[in-house]
Amino acid sequence: MADILYTYKNQVYANITNRCDCSCTFCIRSHGDGVGEAENLWFQKEPTLQEIKEAMDAFDFTGYEELVYCGYGEPTCALENLLASATYIKEKHPIKIRLNTNGLANLYHKRNIIPELAKVVDSVSISLNAPTAEKYQEVTRPQFANAFPEMLSFAKLAKEAFGHTQLSIVDVLPKEEIEACQKLADELGIYLRIRKYS
Numbered sequence: 001m002a003d004i005l006y007t008y009k010n011q012v013y014a015n016i017t018n019r020c021d022c023s024c025t026f027c028i029r030s031h032g033d034g035v036g037e038a039e040n041l042w043f044q045k046e047p048t049l050q051e052i053k054e055a056m057d058a059f060d061f062t063g064y065e066e067l068v069y070c071g072y073g074e075p076t077c078a079l080e081n082l083l084a085s086a087t088y089i090k091e092k093h094p095i096k097i098r099l100n101t102n103g104l105a106n107l108y109h110k111r112n113i114i115p116e117l118a119k120v121v122d123s124v125s126i127s128l129n130a131p132t133a134e135k136y137q138e139v140t141r142p143q144f145a146n147a148f149p150e151m152l153s154f155a156k157l158a159k160e161a162f163g164h165t166q167l168s169i170v171d172v173l174p175k176e177e178i179e180a181c182q183k184l185a186d187e188l189g190i191y192l193r194i195r196k197y198s
């Protein structure tokens, strides 16, 4: 069984699915099987809710203030298990929940799932990846033709629903694209985090 909970740089992460509706050119999944202390994040079979709960029961959350849903896949593709397991861990520990997402969940589920997420998720980080629809399609290769505007709509709704919402890009983008992403984030009134590529 692949690692469901793993730690990386003093942060604990939940890896609950390998499904994803994108195929990003930079996806860490194409660079190896693990991250941080996790040796293998590829599931032979997607974990059940029971298996996620068991992994949570077995993990010592002492000293961790936040659990981040972010693994070898898009967490919202396993929405039911995400919501149920986040609810479960919050009942057991005073822990905040962060969701790292591609922001395409409303397209994937064909409905606005933000009210459901907002019941258990405290903060959201959405991968912006590119400043234009054309670049976004090139880099993230999503299943949907209208992914970029829908991701931005998700970000706008998220900003109203969660305690903290941010957009993220990696620092390998050309300078002018980083500037364009910053301008876009500023227009949306959402903080832009520029992550180091690792």
Ligand code: SF4
Binding pocket: 020, 021, 022, 023, 024, 026, 027, 028, 029, 071, 072, 073, 074, 102, 140
């Ligand atoms: S959205 Fe995330 S998991 Fe999916 S392909 Fe892109 S980087 Fe990989």
